Amino acid sequence: MKPYFSDQDVTLYLGDAIEILPTLGTLDAVVTDPPYGETSLDWDIYPNGWPQLVAGHTSSMWCFGSMRMFLDHFDDFAGWRMSQDVVWNKGRGTSPATDRFRRVHEHVLHWYRGPWRDIYHETPRVQLMGRARGGRSSRHPGPSTHSAYGPSTWQDTGARLVESVLHAPKDVTSVSTNPTQKPVGVLELLITYSVPPGGIVLDPFAGSGSAAVAARHTGRRAVLIEKREEQCEAIAQRLAQGVLDLSAEA
Template sequence: MNSWVNQVFCEDALEGLARIPDASIDLILTDPPYNLGKDYGNGSDQQSVQDYLAWTEQWIDKALPKLKPNGSLYIFLTWRFAPEIFVMLKQRMTMMNEIIWDRRVPSMGGSVRSFSSVHDTIGFFVNRKDYYFDLDAVRIPYDAETKKARSRSIFVGAKWLEVGYNPKDLWSVSRLHREHPERADHPTQKPLEIIERMIKASCPPGGVVLDPFMGSGTTAVAARRLGRHYAGFELNPAYCEIIEARLAAPEVPVASKKRKAEAKSAAVRTLDVPEPTLIADKAQTKAA
């Protein structure tokens, strides 16, 4: 196994991406700073518009060569900058979807001078026509009532009726509230449900997912749960500790119907390695 696989490097992705060989990644899945002024322990989310867009183009140009020819990219964005960034990506890739993530924000508060923003925008891009996409892995089962209504002979044995329907481009999944068992100490953590859907659809089993902005490490956790490999970067040392703790915590099987109410906190091991700090998948490290 390559030394960069199943590792999260605690360093700037603009420098660290040189570690990743070109054409080695099946899927780039990332949630970069939105430039909305949030505090991530650095100034990455507090740039001028011009600097933010220039920085975005810079990391895109460093990351895209890492994709395999049939690879794909998912990117979380805010509506404020999605148009400009989508144009950047359209000049380099083919856009397949604009996915709207409805965060299920309660109907209270918000602006009194505009409509309340309750969604994130996700761009789905591919390199070429033969990109990997496993629709059956993410189909949504029909309920019993729908199947009963389609009981006529022309529907008997229909694959789509048995395995379910194609998810639409509006994903209604609740944001992670403070009491949610998945929640880590990160202001913009994304739900595993969304990340796992992307990985199952667009990364083959045993493939590699790259996340240049790991944040709380959800991409790495999801990839490992689904039998994929991962690689990534995170600039904030405090978030690197969160990632390490989540990867060290007891794993909850994907198929389990009941999730533990509380994840046991895992001790964060201080790594005595040269900078940048390296976060490895401990399960794999023990097996090696």
Template sequence: MSLYYQDDHVTLYHGDCLKDSREWLAADVMVSDVPYGVDYNSGARRDTLARSIAGDKDTGARDDALSAFAGKPALIFGTWRIPRPLGTRQVLVWDTKGALGMGAMDLPWKPAHQEVYVIGSGFTGKRTTDVLTYAPVQSMSRNGREHPHQKPIPLMRDLIAKCPPGVIADPFAGSGSTLVAAKNLGRKVIGVELEEHYCEIIAKRCAQDVFDFGAI
């Protein structure tokens, strides 16, 4: 584990959040698109976008991270196809505006949503619907996705805006959308990422002088 990037708001470690880096456990709330066991493996032909991510064969990484975080508040992404985390109090639905995967080809509906699990207490803000409608990051466009599960900044920003006060943790930082969104809100955030390639992407995004609201 090593410190990879740091500024006034963001601290990023390169390593395994469950084996190498424990600094993130001092944070107050977790916001993360964890590997949750869907075993995603893209069949799309792309030159740069990875087909899958580490730890996605089962829910072990998700459950171990939540256990280590010891019951503190969390917002965790997931899917109805996998058992929800223990302690889930509410399910938010991310409506992707019709864009997601192919799903079962023998059914006349395609998937166009993901779930976000609310764990713990202390969330604040205006009471709004539990359906969150945001376009995903396009996979093939200019300034498109750099990670197979990259989340849009507006979605992450609005989730973090309702989190309890204190430091945000994302122990599976991916391309850094949580870190960028937290920084845009003036929140301190600790991220951990296993792959050095993604650490480089996160550092570049967080070092930008302008707010990164578009390329997610």
């Protein structure tokens, strides 16, 4: 199938993911944000069966969604096991409903198939500075401790696992008009976790193409599918801007 856009890092297909997915080859991971089927937007129809189709190409998948979406379509994820859930705190609410708590977050669930030891995962860490290091590091400065498993050497470098609640405002710089755009900074963490350097991430519901921008920023490649032609055009323009895309800094 002829791509709508391609360069050395990114291949973008215009069309329905349900039809295009079976034609793709092996990929390292999926990082995607499907239509939740919860709004009146004309494209917001949950595409039944897509998790089974991507299972033919990879054993690792990050999927954005609301808890309602995951519960409504739970059977669609049969055969996938959940490793963890992350929350994106977007700071500003998007729901017009006034009879519920103001919704300022989205879930991102990581799913896998087969043995966990076979799943590539590189947990991102942050470097703590100054007093923030405190706690265990000051009580156990290492090296040389003993555990039930014998002597070990442990040196606190100040690095800590990235926490499961990610605070990031919506990106503001984009040629896209997609109201559901996800921040490149959050996507970079998910891609770094699940795709080895130089590997390929698939986003079958590409929207504004943020996953491809994040893939580029992190030295990975991306395959995208998007059903709406105007969005494909926006993605192609955005990617053609190349290094001028500053949305990760937004």
